[in-house]
Amino acid sequence: MKQSIEEFEKQLVYGLRKYAQGGNLEIVEKSMVRLKARYHIGVSLFIDIFYAIRTEKVSFAVVQKGERVFGIDNLGRWHCHPFGKPENHEPIDEPSIEEIVSQCTSAINEIKEED
Numbered sequence: 001m002k003q004s005i006e007e008f009e010k011q012l013v014y015g016l017r018k019y020a021q022g023g024n025l026e027i028v029e030k031s032m033v034r035l036k037a038r039y040h041i042g043v044s045l046f047i048d049i050f051y052a053i054r055t056e057k058v059s060f061a062v063v064q065k066g067e068r069v070f071g072i073d074n075l076g077r078w079h080c081h082p083f084g085k086p087e088n089h090e091p092i093d094e095p096s097i098e099e100i101v102s103q104c105t106s107a108i109n110e111i112k113e114e115d
Contacts, residue, residue: 005035008051008097012037015101020047020108045111047104060100062107070107072100083107 003011009030016025016039023046029036033054039047044066050059059073061081071081072095079089080103095103 002053002056005030005032005051005053008035009037011097012049012101015098018098019102019105023047041108045108047108058097058100060104062104062111064111069111070104072103083110 009027013025016023020039020041023039023041026038026040027035028038033052035049035051037049039049041047045062045064048059048061048063050057057074059071059075061068061071061073062083063069068081068086070083070086072092073079073081074094078092078094080092082088082090083106
């Protein structure tokens with residue numbers, strides 16, 4: 001998934017507009033080689049997003065009340081931390097940014113249904 005920071009951010013914004021309306025994207029850090037962002041959905045519910053060009057590391061984590069409740073990243077290999085069992089690592093094929101945002105949004109919708 002090697003791509004520029006600008007291309008990653010463009011795909012991220014596109015996916016958020018398509019699947020996760022109603023939140024606020026905060027760019028925490030942006031440089032030529034790294035992007036850290038947080039998509040705020042509520043007071044204690046957000047998506048942490050990270051991308052590094054050199055290592056090609058991609059990480060998305062849905063965080064509720066300070067705890068990861070769902071995530072997808074490629075540390076080691078592509079895997080998912082499933083909703084309800086975020087400590088697990090389930091291998092997956094490399095997803096697009098849009099697919100990751102869609103899955104994060106699905107987890108957020110499950111959280112909202114539980115509340």
